[in-house]
Amino acid sequence: MSKPLIEITHLKKYFPIHGGIFSKKVGDIKAVDDITFSIGEGEIFGLVGESGCGKSSAGRAISNLYKPTAGKVVFDGEVIFDVDENYYIEKKKMQAMRRNIQMIFQDPFASLDPRMSIGAIVSEGLIKHKIMGKEEALERTKELLEICGLDKSNVTKYPHEFSGGQRQRIGIARSLALNPKFIIADEPTAALDVSIQAQVLTLMQELKESMGLTYLFISHDLSLVRYFCDRLGIMYLGSFVEIGTAEQLFDNTMHPYSQALLSAVPKSHPSEVKERIILEGDVPSPSNPPKGCKFHTRCPQAMEICSKVAPVMVEVEPGHTVWCHLVK
Amino acid sequence: MSEILLEVKDLTTSFQTSEGKLTAVQNVDITIRKGKVLGVVGESGCGKSVTSLSIMRLLPKNQGFIDSGKVLFEGEDLVALDELEMQKVRGNDIAMIFQEPMTALNPVFTIGNQIGESLTIHKGLKGEENRKVCVELLKKVKIPRAEQVIDEYPHQLSGGMRQRVMIAMALSCEPKLLIADEPTTALDVTIQAQVLDLMRNLSKESNMSVMFITHDLGVIAEMADDVSVMYAGRIVEEADAVTLFDEMQHPYTRGLFSSRVMNVKKGETLQCIPGMVPPLNNLPRGCAFAPRCKQCMPICEEKMPELLEVAPNHKVRCWLYDERRENQ
Numbered sequence: 122m123s124k125p126l127i128e129i130t131h132l133k134k135y136f137p138i139h140g141g142i143f144s145k146k147v148g149d150i151k152a153v154d155d156i157t158f159s160i161g162e163g164e165i166f167g168l169v170g171e172s173g174c175g176k177s178s179a180g181r182a183i184s185n186l187y188k189p190t191a192g193k194v195v196f197d198g199e200v201i202f203d204v205d206e207n208y209y210i211e212k213k214k215m216q217a218m219r220r221n222i223q224m225i226f227q228d229p230f231a232s233l234d235p236r237m238s239i240g241a242i243v244s245e246g247l248i249k250h251k252i253m254g255k256e257e258a259l260e261r262t263k264e265l266l267e268i269c270g271l272d273k274s275n276v277t278k279y280p281h282e283f284s285g286g287q288r289q290r291i292g293i294a295r296s297l298a299l300n301p302k303f304i305i306a307d308e309p310t311a312a313l314d315v316s317i318q319a320q321v322l323t324l325m326q327e328l329k330e331s332m333g334l335t336y337l338f339i340s341h342d343l344s345l346v347r348y349f350c351d352r353l354g355i356m357y358l359g360s361f362v363e364i365g366t367a368e369q370l371f372d373n374t375m376h377p378y379s380q381a382l383l384s385a386v387p388k389s390h391p392s393e394v395k396e397r398i399i400l401e402g403d404v405p406s407p408s409n410p411p412k413g414c415k416f417h418t419r420c421p422q423a424m425e426i427c428s429k430v431a432p433v434m435v436e437v438e439p440g441h442t443v444w445c446h447l448v449k
Numbered sequence: 450m451s452e453i454l455l456e457v458k459d460l461t462t463s464f465q466t467s468e469g470k471l472t473a474v475q476n477v478d479i480t481i482r483k484g485k486v487l488g489v490v491g492e493s494g495c496g497k498s499v500t501s502l503s504i505m506r507l508l509p510k511n512q513g514f515i516d517s518g519k520v521l522f523e524g525e526d527l528v529a530l531d532e533l534e535m536q537k538v539r540g541n542d543i544a545m546i547f548q549e550p551m552t553a554l555n556p557v558f559t560i561g562n563q564i565g566e567s568l569t570i571h572k573g574l575k576g577e578e579n580r581k582v583c584v585e586l587l588k589k590v591k592i593p594r595a596e597q598v599i600d601e602y603p604h605q606l607s608g609g610m611r612q613r614v615m616i617a618m619a620l621s622c623e624p625k626l627l628i629a630d631e632p633t634t635a636l637d638v639t640i641q642a643q644v645l646d647l648m649r650n651l652s653k654e655s656n657m658s659v660m661f662i663t664h665d666l667g668v669i670a671e672m673a674d675d676v677s678v679m680y681a682g683r684i685v686e687e688a689d690a691v692t693l694f695d696e697m698q699h700p701y702t703r704g705l706f707s708s709r710v711m712n713v714k715k716g717e718t719l720q721c722i723p724g725m726v727p728p729l730n731n732l733p734r735g736c737a738f739a740p741r742c743k744q745c746m747p748i749c750e751e752k753m754p755e756l757l758e759v760a761p762n763h764k765v766r767c768w769l770y771d772e773r774r775e776n777q
Contacts, residue, residue, distance in 0.1 A: 389670060
């Protein structure tokens with residue numbers, strides 16, 4: 122791995138549950154429960170899991186859009202927050218930091234303001250950060266649109282005039298406007314058709330090469346992350362179950378949950394025979410996760426110890442870590 | 450070839466909109482064999498859902514019209530039936546499940562109420578007897594705690610469970626044909642694997658035919674016996690599933706296939722189809738796929754090709770395989 126660009130240590134994000142007559146706090150939804158990982162410069166790190174596993178919350182907590190409950194994030198040598206030390210970066214500094222950390226959102230229909238023209242949407246950051254004057258920003262916007270495969274005449278149009286794939290390109294152009302180092306892409310292709318999905322992925326790959334970007338790629342689609350990401354972390358109920366390079370995870374899958382996820386991916390040919398592990402039941406509620414290993418209620422290989430003791434991290438090969446009692 | 454259950458012949462469906470008449474489905478022929486699964490694939494806006502709504506005669510009133518064509522269900526033309534006769538077919542002989550299990554269930558009625566409704570209407574079952582059948586149905590779709598779930602409301606169930614309830618509802622009158630419109634798109638991979646597994650078993654057990662609409666070729670590989678590929682309101686290729694995956698001919702089908710990340714190794718570039726689906730009110734004069742096709746010839750821009758048999762049970766709509774192109 123190259124030099125780490127961002128390091129996340131013991132990050133937690135709990136959402137309080139209020140109940141009763143006085144809306145007292147009655148519990149927590151443990152959306153992100155103690156995750157530690159780092160992303161190297163120029164790397165694509167994939168955060169994978171089913172809905173509700175906390176992957177989007179993790180993305181937002183890392184970019185400081187959610188106030189974290191615990192943990193520490195260091196970006197490019199600068200501490201963004203360290204809850205244990207009660208250190209939070211100054212607002213001014215964070216604003217400057219935001220130039221380097223940008224997001225691409227899942228739903229291209231909800232993430233663009235319908236009352237702003239495309240020019241205004243893409244150039245907003247440039248003007249807000251006082252990098253350029255209005256006219257210069259408009260020129261830069263046209264350039265960005267062309268980089269993202271849209272015609273520069275589109276600056277005066279409004280979001281409703283575009284299809285899903287085009288809107289996602291606008292979202293990408295917006296995230297690139299400030300020349301960021303790091304982009305958090307939260308399921309950027311989930312709402313798109315297959316042929317358009319391929320176009321957007323190809324664009325993101327080209328941009329990574331030409332602009333030297335680092336991505337945190339959040340997705341539920343395993344075949345997608347296998348192709349797109351260098352390293353992966355598989356999450357279940359707010360915690361990691363397995364982290365490794367894409368090759369390690371796909372060729373030497375250790376955790377029963379990762380194995381089940383992999384086997385659930387549809388076949389690529391009708392005559393392919395696939396050994397399928399069908400998981401029973403649904404994901405338990407993150408407000409009351411099972412004791413011990415969180416996965417033991419659905420695990421086909423659960424043992425007695427699994428319901429009592431939470432497994433510790435085991436490094437099975439360099440860079441490949443698993444949290445499971447089966448792995449010694 | 451096994452017996453034919455449903456035959457759609459030369460179906461054309463259009464919508465009256467403020468921008469004039471839009472033809473969503475044009476001259477579509479579909480054949481569904483008894484006890485087999487027909488997969489209909491295509492991107493959004495290709496007319497796959499409209500085809501199924503036309504079969505069910507559920508097009509929005511005063512907006513959607515079947516302009517021409519026949520829907521022969523066991524020899525009887527459904528298009529010619531009046532509304533009352535059609536009600537007897539709907540839910541009884543042909544049932545349908547939808548993409549969004551969240552919106553397809555009524556939030557203010559219990560599960561038992563909603564499943565029991567069609568039993569009362571079509572079979573005249575009431576009271577205890579009705580309830581007993583409902584519980585059996587819930588058990589058939591593998592819902593745990595069926596006796597309790599029957600008195601619960603949709604919001605108490607997860608997405609996968611709701612889709613199972615939808616399936617139970619559709620199965621209540623033992624339909625001969627089940628139309629499933631993207632039933633697993635809103636579900637996680639592991640839950641999708643559960644639901645697909647269930648549907649496949651149910652279809653085998655009761656010799657029920659299924660029309661499975663999806664945009665995901667992986668799900669097709671998983672489920673379908675026969676496949677029809679649709680593009681811009683027309684069928685562009687049809688064959689049995691194994692033939693289609695082995696010998697796909699139409700450039701669009703091949704494009705769809707190679708846009709899927711699971712068919713590409715890491716490091717290889719993703720092949721994508723350039724451009725996007727043309728709007729229905731502005732279709733090109735010739736083949737609708739011509740503007741995006743890499744093998745486009747002059748004739749493609751002039752004239753729509755016909756759906757021709759290139760091998761037994763394998764039809765393609767493309768000038769590449771039509772020898773008459775020279776004489777045109």
